[in-house]
Structures are given as structure tokens and as C-alpha cells.
Amino acid sequence: MKAVCWEGTKKIEVETVPDPKIINPRDAIVKITSTAICGSDLHLYNGYNPTMKPGDILGHEFMGEIVELGSAFKNGNIHNKGKALAVGDRVVVPFTISCGGCFFCNRSLWSLCDNSNPNAWMAEEMMGHSPSGLFGYSHLTGGYAGGQAEYARVPFADVGLFKIPDGLADEQVLFFTDIFPTGYMAAENCDIEPGDTVAIWGCGPVGQFAIRSAFMLGAGRVIAIDRVPERLQMAKDGGAEILNYEEVEVGEALKEMTGGRGPDSVMDAVGMEAHGLGLEGFYDKAKQAVRLETDRPNALRQAIVACRKGGTVSVPGVYTGFVDKMPMGAFMNKGLTMKTGQTHVHRYLQTLLDRVQNGDIDPSFVITHRLMLEQAPQGYEIFNDKQDNCIKIVLKP
Amino acid sequence: MNQPIKVEKTLTINKPAAELYRFWHNFENLPHFMKHLKNVKVYDAKRSHWTTSGPLNVTVEWDAEITEDRENELIAWASVEGADVNNSGFIRFQPNPNGRGTEVKVVTEYKPLGGEIGNAIAKLFGESPKQQLGDDLRRFKMLMETGEIATTEGQPKGHNRS
Numbered sequence: 001m002k003a004v005c006w007e008g009t010k011k012i013e014v015e016t017v018p019d020p021k022i023i024n025p026r027d028a029i030v031k032i033t034s035t036a037i038c039g040s041d042l043h044l045y046n047g048y049n050p051t052m053k054p055g056d057i058l059g060h061e062f063m064g065e066i067v068e069l070g071s072a073f074k075n076g077n078i079h080n081k082g083k084a085l086a087v088g089d090r091v092v093v094p095f096t097i098s099c100g101g102c103f104f105c106n107r108s109l110w111s112l113c114d115n116s117n118p119n120a121w122m123a124e125e126m127m128g129h130s131p132s133g134l135f136g137y138s139h140l141t142g143g144y145a146g147g148q149a150e151y152a153r154v155p156f157a158d159v160g161l162f163k164i165p166d167g168l169a170d171e172q173v174l175f176f177t178d179i180f181p182t183g184y185m186a187a188e189n190c191d192i193e194p195g196d197t198v199a200i201w202g203c204g205p206v207g208q209f210a211i212r213s214a215f216m217l218g219a220g221r222v223i224a225i226d227r228v229p230e231r232l233q234m235a236k237d238g239g240a241e242i243l244n245y246e247e248v249e250v251g252e253a254l255k256e257m258t259g260g261r262g263p264d265s266v267m268d269a270v271g272m273e274a275h276g277l278g279l280e281g282f283y284d285k286a287k288q289a290v291r292l293e294t295d296r297p298n299a300l301r302q303a304i305v306a307c308r309k310g311g312t313v314s315v316p317g318v319y320t321g322f323v324d325k326m327p328m329g330a331f332m333n334k335g336l337t338m339k340t341g342q343t344h345v346h347r348y349l350q351t352l353l354d355r356v357q358n359g360d361i362d363p364s365f366v367i368t369h370r371l372m373l374e375q376a377p378q379g380y381e382i383f384n385d386k387q388d389n390c391i392k393i394v395l396k397p
Numbered sequence: 398m399n400q401p402i403k404v405e406k407t408l409t410i411n412k413p414a415a416e417l418y419r420f421w422h423n424f425e426n427l428p429h430f431m432k433h434l435k436n437v438k439v440y441d442a443k444r445s446h447w448t449t450s451g452p453l454n455v456t457v458e459w460d461a462e463i464t465e466d467r468e469n470e471l472i473a474w475a476s477v478e479g480a481d482v483n484n485s486g487f488i489r490f491q492p493n494p495n496g497r498g499t500e501v502k503v504v505t506e507y508k509p510l511g512g513e514i515g516n517a518i519a520k521l522f523g524e525s526p527k528q529q530l531g532d533d534l535r536r537f538k539m540l541m542e543t544g545e546i547a548t549t550e551g552q553p554k555g556h557n558r559s
Contacts, residue, residue, distance in 0.1 A: 001553075023548060023552065055555035055556060057555065097547075099547075102543075115539045116547050118546075118548050121535075143549050145549070
């Protein structure tokens with residue numbers, strides 16, 4: 001089959017590789033009908049994850065049709081009473097791999113599954129404990145082959161795969177795999193009370209879904225911060241008020257817009273490759289370049305300082321290592337709460353399907369580019385460089 | 398030199414102590430999740446024969462005996478005289494007081510030998526015996542909690558290795 005492989009920093013190739021096989025009893029093989037490039041794939045593209053290996057198959061946003069099931073499904077002996085599945089089912093695949101039987105899965109903390117990361121020791125050395133395995137997202141989270149390919153092997157398929165009813169197009173449900181639930185969970189993590197003001201740093205795809213989710217969850221106002229005009233426009237189309245951080249001083253502007261109080265909750269939907277301005281931006285870029293700091297937290301710092309007293313800081317943006325100069329004084333003295341994590345995708349699938357079927361949202365609004373799988377290298381380049389007003393790319397195998 | 402090497406590891410497994418005890422008590426199950434253990438043959442209630450497979454086709458074998466056995470609580474074993482390598486270990490199953498699974502602690506100890514066989518054993522047990530024990534125990538947990546062991550061995554990857 002054809003698959004999109006990481007071969008080094010900014011080196012993406014479409015290669016012919018062997019088709020995936022069933023390895024474990026609860027596996028499924030999915031023939032992929034649609035897949036996407038995620039903003040977090042750009043961290044890998046840009047070489048910020050040291051546990052990528054040449055030849056790794058990328059991609060964690062994919063859906064398709066079940067073409068093969070492991071032995072657990074044939075003999076009706078599905079462990080943990082997972083879902084029944086059949087060849088031919090049309091499914092979306094959560095990017096987090098979850099066993100359904102551990103302490104964390106039992107508490108709906110799916111992205112913290114104890115049993116899906118074969119390289120847990122690696123994560124434990126870095127972080128004390130390991131999160132769940134993830135598709136196509138480095139060896140730190142399991143080294144699973146990803147879904148920017150014609151086929152993928154899905155472990156614990158009975159727990160992960162989510163059947164899609166007839167009548168919905170791929171583009172309406174593809175983002176259930178990651179960015180829609182990620183934006184939704186990030187909004188939920190804001191602990192929104194009716195009429196709250198939520199400020200969101202980053203108007204990429206996750207930020208866009210977070211804006212719309214915040215309104216669904218009762219926010220009165222959403223203020224979206226970015227510098228890319230088409231992203232700010234899309235945020236505005238979603239009902240947000242917008243701030244271009246290259247044009248205004250964000251902290252002052254937020255105070256002004258909220259009567260001096262500050263937003264009730266703030267969200268960092270940017271993560272470890274934030275673009276800072278001035279001396280602070282230079283400091284982080286320099287330290288990151290020589291690996292004295294792995295992650296650049298400019299958006300997070302700004303968000304903490306801007307948040308109102310007693311407010312909540314929600315962090316869907318991806319971090320992998322260490323950050324410098326966290327304003328802990330502001331965080332502590334203002335009595336803030338921080339909520340974060342990889343997305344517990346499984347928890348939100350039915351809720352989001354209902355939202356789409358009710359007509360509350362059509363997730364396809366975020367797509368700006370549709371390419372063939374073979375064009376993935378070009379896709380990574382235009383997405384990374386934000387060429388051609390690119391916000392979200394869907395690839396067709 | 399030749400100091401015994403002792404490693405230990407504790408994990409919580411989301412299953413009742415009795416179920417974990419039963420599975421482990423049949424030593425013939427151990428090669429399912431212990432990476433370097435090739436085969437265990439149980440002779441009787443006490444005695445068993447263990448065979449490991451190491452690098453360069455070196456195998457290390459020994460007879461072991463259960464030295465302590467408390468139902469659903471603890472199993473201890475030790476190699477008997479004439480073993481290629483003297484080793485012992487125990488596993489303890491302790492129900493979490495708040496009903497949140499079973500805390501499982503494994504302690505193993507072995508006496509490294511000098512010479513050729515000693516080197517082979519050192520390789521067999523790897524650079525980090527603690528990590529190896531931790532990985533084995535984690536695979537036991539996976540098998541008990543999910544019925545299988547998470548792996549990526551055998552999956553496709555690109556070939557244009559740079």
C-alpha cells in the first residue's frame with residue numbers, strides 16, 4: 001500500500017510499504033477513505049520529537065471501512081465486553097488508543113490508558129508515567145503506524161472504532177478522530193458558566209472547534225487571538241471577536257474588552273511552537289534551537305497573565321518537554337486552575353455525532369484543501385508555511 | 398563482583414488478587430509475558446524446569462522450587478542446586494484497600510557468574526534488569542487487563558531509511 005512516511009526533519013515521502021496485518025486478537029484493519037494532516041503533525045515535521053524514526057508512518061486523523069477483524073471478534077469472546085463490529089462497517093478511528101479495561105479507561109480517561117503504549121518505559125522516564133498509545137505520533141507514544149495511508153491496523157478496535165450512520169459524508173465526521181473532540185474538551189475544560197467570556201490563543205483547526213464548542217457550552221463571548229488573517233476571519237465567522245497579536249498588545253486589549261476584569265477562562269490552543277514577539281520570543285527561539293528548552297510557551301504565559309482572578313486555564317496545545325519562565329506567581333496568586341491532557345476522544349463521540357445530526361455544526365467548515373494522498377509532502381509544506389490560506393488539509397487515498 | 402543483583406517493581410492491576418494469583422501460579426504461563434523466558438515445564442506442585450533463550454543461541458536452564466505459597470497472596474520460588482545461575486524471586490498480591498485493583502510487587506534476585514556463561518547471562522538480563530522486570534510485569538498487566546499484549550512488532554514501515 002501507499003503510506004506517508006517521516007524520513008527526517010521536513011522530509012516527508014509517500015512510499016510503497018507492506019499492507020498491515022492483524023497482530024492481536026482485538027485488532028481490526030481499516031481501509032482508509034479519508035485522512036487529514038493535524039497541526040500537531042507539524043511538530044513532528046519540524047523535528048521537535050526526538051523519538052521519531054525514519055520510515056515511521058504518519059497520521060492520526062483517519063476513517064474508513066473495516067476490511068478485517070481479529071480472532072476476538074470471530075469467536076464472540078471480546079474482552080471487556082467491547083462493541084460488536086463487522087467487516088464492512090464504516091467507522092472513525094480515535095487518535096488515542098485505549099484498552100477499555102484499565103483504571104483509567106474505566107474512568108473515561110481514555111487518553112491515559114495504562115495498556116496501549118508498548119514503549120511506556122520511555123514515557124515513564126520522561127514524564128513519570130505514560131499516556132496512552134497514539135497513532136502515528138512517535139515512539140514515545142508507542143510507535144504505532146499512522147493513518148495517512150491506504151490501510152491501517154487498529155488495536156483494541158472493539159473499544160475505539162465508532163460506527164457512523166448512513167447519510168453523513170466523510171468530511172462531516174472525519175474530525176471526530178481528533179480536532180473536534182479536542183476543541184470540545186478544551187472548551188469543557190474552561191468550566192464555562194452561562195455568559196462567560198473565553199479567550200482562545202490560536203485559531204488553527206483546534207482553536208476553530210474550540211470557539212464553536214465554547215458557544216455550544218454556554219459562553220457569552222469568545223475572543224480569538226492569532227496573526228493569520230484567514231484564520232482570524234474563520235474565527236469571526238464562528239462568532240468570535242478577534243485580536244491580531246501583531247497589531248495590538250493582547251493583554252491590554254483583553255482588559256479593555258472585559259471591563260478590566262479579564263476573561264473568565266483562557267485557552268492555549270497553540271502549544272510548543274508558539275511565535276513570540278520581541279525579546280521574549282527571541283529568548284525562547286534561541287534556547288529551543290540549542291535544546292536548552294524544548295517547548296516555546298509564549299501563548300501559555302500570556303494566557304495566564306491575562307486570565308481573570310480565580311479563572312481557568314485550558315491547554316489543548318501540545319507540549320512534550322520543558323518550558324522556561326512560567327509565570328507561577330501570577331498563576332498562584334490569582335488562584336487559577338489549569339486543565340489539560342491529550343483528548344479523551346472516546347468520551348465525546350456520541351455527543352458530537354448528535355450535535356452534527358441535530359445540525360448544530362457542520363465540521364467540514366474548517367477544510368481549505370483537499371489533496372490526494374500522494375500529494376502529502378506538498379500538503380505538509382503548505383500547511384506548515386501557511387501558504388495559500390491553508391487551514392486544514394484532507395487527504396484522499 | 399559476584400554480588401547478587403536484586404531488582405523489584407510494583408504495579409497496580411485492575412483485577413482481583415485471586416485471578417492474578419491463579420494465572421501466575423501456573424509457571425507455564427510465564428513465557429507469555431516474560432520476554433527472555435522460552436519455556437517452563439511444571440513437574441509437580443513444587444518443582445519446575447525453566448529455560449531462557451538469550452543472544453547467540455545461548456540457553457540458560459535451571460530447576461526451580463516453590464519455597465513459599467500463600468493462596469491469593471504470595472508465591473516465592475528459588476532455583477535448586479545445580480542451576481546454571483542461582484536465582485530466586487517472589488510475587489506478592491495485595492488488594493488495594495479501597496477496592497481499586499491489586500497492588501502487585503515482584504522481587505527477583507540472581508547471582509551473576511564470571512566467565513563465558515556469566516557474560517551470556519549478563520546479556521540475557523540486559524543492561525537494565527530493572528527495566529526488563531518492569532516491562533515483563535507491565536506485559537503481565539496488559540495480558541490480565543486486556544487479554545493481549547500491546548505491540549507494534551510486525552507492522553509496516555517505510556524503507557527509505559536515511
